[in-house]
Amino acid sequence: MHRLSERDVMIVLALFVGISCGLAAVLLKSSIDFLHHSITSWFSGEVYNYLYILYPGVGMLLAMLFVKYVVKDNIGHGVTKVLLAVSKNESKIRSHNMWTSMAASSVTIGFGGSVGAEAPIVYTGAAIGSNVARYMGLSYKNMTILLGCGAAGAVAGIFKAPLAGVLFTLEILLFNISMTSILPLLLATISATVISYIFLGPNPPFECTISPFEMNNIPFYIILGLFCSMCSVYFTRMTLWLEDKIKSIERPYLRWGIAALSLGLLIFLFPPLFGEGYGCLHGLLNGGEINMEGKTVLSFMLDNAWMVPVFFLLVLILKVFSMSLTNAGGGVGGTFGPTLFMGAIAGFIVSRTINLIGGDISVPEQNFVLVGMAGLMAGVMQAPMTAIFLIADMTGGYDLLIPLILTATISYAVTRSIEPYSIYTKRIAKKGELLTHDSDQAVLTLLKTGDLIETDFMTVKIDATLGELVDVVSKSSRNIFPVIDSRKHFQGFVSLEDIRRDMFKTDQYDTLHVYNFMRSTPAYVYTDEKMDSVMNKFEKTGAWNLPVVDQDRTYIGFVSKSKIFSAYREQLKQVSHD
Numbered sequence: 210m211h212r213l214s215e216r217d218v219m220i221v222l223a224l225f226v227g228i229s230c231g232l233a234a235v236l237l238k239s240s241i242d243f244l245h246h247s248i249t250s251w252f253s254g255e256v257y258n259y260l261y262i263l264y265p266g267v268g269m270l271l272a273m274l275f276v277k278y279v280v281k282d283n284i285g286h287g288v289t290k291v292l293l294a295v296s297k298n299e300s301k302i303r304s305h306n307m308w309t310s311m312a313a314s315s316v317t318i319g320f321g322g323s324v325g326a327e328a329p330i331v332y333t334g335a336a337i338g339s340n341v342a343r344y345m346g347l348s349y350k351n352m353t354i355l356l357g358c359g360a361a362g363a364v365a366g367i368f369k370a371p372l373a374g375v376l377f378t379l380e381i382l383l384f385n386i387s388m389t390s391i392l393p394l395l396l397a398t399i400s401a402t403v404i405s406y407i408f409l410g411p412n413p414p415f416e417c418t419i420s421p422f423e424m425n426n427i428p429f430y431i432i433l434g435l436f437c438s439m440c441s442v443y444f445t446r447m448t449l450w451l452e453d454k455i456k457s458i459e460r461p462y463l464r465w466g467i468a469a470l471s472l473g474l475l476i477f478l479f480p481p482l483f484g485e486g487y488g489c490l491h492g493l494l495n496g497g498e499i500n501m502e503g504k505t506v507l508s509f510m511l512d513n514a515w516m517v518p519v520f521f522l523l524v525l526i527l528k529v530f531s532m533s534l535t536n537a538g539g540g541v542g543g544t545f546g547p548t549l550f551m552g553a554i555a556g557f558i559v560s561r562t563i564n565l566i567g568g569d570i571s572v573p574e575q576n577f578v579l580v581g582m583a584g585l586m587a588g589v590m591q592a593p594m595t596a597i598f599l600i601a602d603m604t605g606g607y608d609l610l611i612p613l614i615l616t617a618t619i620s621y622a623v624t625r626s627i628e629p630y631s632i633y634t635k636r637i638a639k640k641g642e643l644l645t646h647d648s649d650q651a652v653l654t655l656l657k658t659g660d661l662i663e664t665d666f667m668t669v670k671i672d673a674t675l676g677e678l679v680d681v682v683s684k685s686s687r688n689i690f691p692v693i694d695s696r697k698h699f700q701g702f703v704s705l706e707d708i709r710r711d712m713f714k715t716d717q718y719d720t721l722h723v724y725n726f727m728r729s730t731p732a733y734v735y736t737d738e739k740m741d742s743v744m745n746k747f748e749k750t751g752a753w754n755l756p757v758v759d760q761d762r763t764y765i766g767f768v769s770k771s772k773i774f775s776a777y778r779e780q781l782k783q784v785s786h787d
Contacts (some may be wrong), residue, residue: 212306219393226341226355227397229360230334231404234366237311238409244319245484257786259323259456262477265535266469267319272313273539274651287332288633291360294339296637300353301343306336313541318719321483323531325546327367334363337758338397354390357382361394362401368414369405370602373595374398380592381633414605414768415487417494420573421611429572430612433559434584440525440555441588442625445632447529448544455537467717468538479524480504482531493557494604496575512723518561522655525554525618544632548589549582556581576759579604580612587617588624596621599607651656656740656776662757664766669723670702675711676718678703678726689754691764692727697766699756701727733758743768 213221250266255627263663276284282303284290294302314329321336338359342352357378365374375394458464460717476482481489481503492499501508510516560577563570579600586596596617629636667685669678671692681690707726711717731750734743734757746755747770756763 215351218345219354220396222341222345223358223396224392224400226334226338226358227365227371227400228404229337229341230330230359230362230397231307231366231401233307233311233333233337234363234401234405235332235408237315237326237333237750238367240311240315241319241326241485244315245321247753248320257670259477259485261480263427265321265472265476265483265540266465268317268322269469269472269535269538269540270465271320272541273316273461275313275316277461278311278315280305282309284310284313284329285536287335287632288326288381288545289541289637290332291335291356293637294335295353295356297380299349300338300339300356302332302336302356303545304336304340304550306332307340308333309410310336310541310743312329314543317412317540317542318484322535322540322542323472323482323484323486323528323547324535325485325544325549326542327457327545328543329378329541330363330367331360331543331545334359334361334366352395358393359399361676362397363399363705364488364599368599368603369402369409370599371395371398373599373602374401376598377592378515379667380595381590381631382674408466413416413603413605415490415494415579417575417579417604418496418577419579419604419606419609422611424575426572426576426612427615429563429577430580430616431561431619432563433556433577433581434616435623436559437552437584437620438579438588438623438627440551440585441620442628443526444529444544444551444585444589444704445628445630448533448632449635451530451533452537455533461539464537465539468534469541472531472534472538473645475527475534478505479520479527480508481524481550482528482555485546486528486548490553491552492580493553493578494575496573506681515563518558518565521554521558521561522549525551531653535688544589545581548586548632550713552585553578553768554581555585574699576609576612580609580616581608581624583613584616584620585782588620589632591623591625591634593617605683656745656773658738658740658757658768659735661768661772661776662736662766663769664689666767668764669703671722671724671727673723675708675721675723675725676715677710678723679712679718682708682712683781689767691756691767692723693764698762699730699763701729701734701756702756730756733762735759736765740773744773747773 213588222313258360282305284306286371294300302481310329310332316327318326335356338355342355360382361374361378365371373399409581455464455468458467489499501511510520528547528551532544535542556579557574560572563572583596583600587593591692597613601610601613666687666689667681669681671694682705690733692700692702694700702725703723711721715724731752732746732755734746734755736757736759754767754769757768759765
């Protein structure tokens with residue numbers, strides 16, 4: 210491939226990555242379906258509920274043991290890991306992630322873990338793109354593009370939605386990309402979608418029967434958007450809080466036992482919480498009812514018209530609990546699938562309640578189920594374009610484009626005004642490790658203080674004489690001299706300008722000391738400090754050089770404005786993706 214231009218190389222690699230991601234998506238989906246069928250096809254009746262108490266815990270245990278003894282690495286929360294790889298690890302993802310996330314999530318979900326397969330396949334696709342780029346020796350810029358191609362291909366392959374794959378990468382993963390880089394993304398998503406069509410058939414993942422859009426239903430879609438925004442805030446905040454609480458149980462097997470038992474009981478009472486929950490969505494998307502007779506002791510609730518939305522409201526609320534129990538208890542899965550599930554349930558609750566209250570007013574419930582999926586995705590992921598076109602693509606619901614846009618926009622706008630970060634970015638944003646579409650902020654996030662420390666400054670002791678200082682000056686190529694004590698703690702600095710008048714007065718070499726010339730520093734920089742914080746210190750102090758110390762003030766080196774500006778320019782070239 211050395212004879213090809215860089216552009217041609219990227220096109221070939223994007224096609225390869227897209228095909229690989231399409232095959233990975235087919236394999237993951239087929240594995241989950243195979244396991245699910247294997248454990249549920251041979252029994253029926255009342256036994257159903259009791260076995261489903263045990264299955265999710267078994268899957269979680271198998272996944273936990275696999276991660277602990279085989280993988281020996283944290284592979285959960287795939288989308289967040291991809292974001293961190295781009296911002297902290299030069300878009301490099303370990304090679305084992307090309308298969309380990311799929312293996313662990315297929316066992317987790319196949320046995321009934323209440324999570325989604327989409328985040329693991331995104332992590333897998335991104336890992337494929339990253340490792341192909343690393344094998345080919347590509348730059349950070351092109352490695353990031355191929356990583357995005359892998360993620361986009363994974364989304365396109367699992368949902369048969371090429372446009373949504375591109376939008377997912379642009380809105381959620383890639384912080385800044387030019388139009389010239391769109392072509393590899395498009396090729397990756399198209400090739401992944403074709404592979405998915407070949408092996409899984411041409412039908413969309415969520416076939417539905419929708420009714421024509423009616424303008425008089427717009428107020429109800431606005432209500433749905435507001436409801437989805439409330440659910441989105443609940444989803445994000447409750448998920449993070451619950452996972453932290455469950456993971457605070459330090460003993461892993463005790464944590465697994467509590468999570469497995471709790472999850473089993475939730476599924477025993479509310480069977481739609483089993484696995485991804487997509488099975489019950491097909492009925493709702495086609496205007497059908499869900500029959501729970503013999504599947505739960507709470508099936509009596511569905512005999513009363515007014516209790517039906519109450520039952521599903523409980524399902525919506527508890528889906529966050531079942532998802533968090535699965536992930537924190539040892540399982541591997543994502544929040545992408547649960548977001549779609551909860552959005553559909555939210556749409557059903559709103560439409561069924563309107564139909565019960567409205568009397569002569571009637572709304573098509575399947576339309577609201579479909580639009581609700583986009584509404585919750587737009588709020589939770591804060592990616593409205595991805596939500597709109599993903600739902601339209603995978604359901605064939607382009608006839609409902611107006612309500613999709615309306616509901617997703619309202620949900621996104623209201624959610625963002627309350628919760629500025631998505632479920633994927635909230636934790637890393639607090640650590641200052643989040644890349645954004647703001648190129649300046651993205652560059653500062655990528656720059657690492659530790660890489661910019663200059664250590665060629667010659668130090669002097671605080672009690673050294675002027676003569677000893679002049680001797681150090683004669684051997685140094687720098688004009689700043691850090692002053693340290695006997696424990697190498699930074700005390701201040703002396704500049705060449707400070708001693709220029711006295712350095713030739715040989716009669717004072719033994720009477721004057723370093724502390725007579727020393728200046729104190731206006732600020733300290735720490736080795737692990739974020740670059741935006743470092744730049745704020747330069748701006749406030751007006752200094753051109755600042756000392757770098759560790760937490761006990763041991764001197765390490767200096768960081769300079771000129772070095773930062775030079776590194777900034779180089780990094781900006783990489784971030785721009787021109």
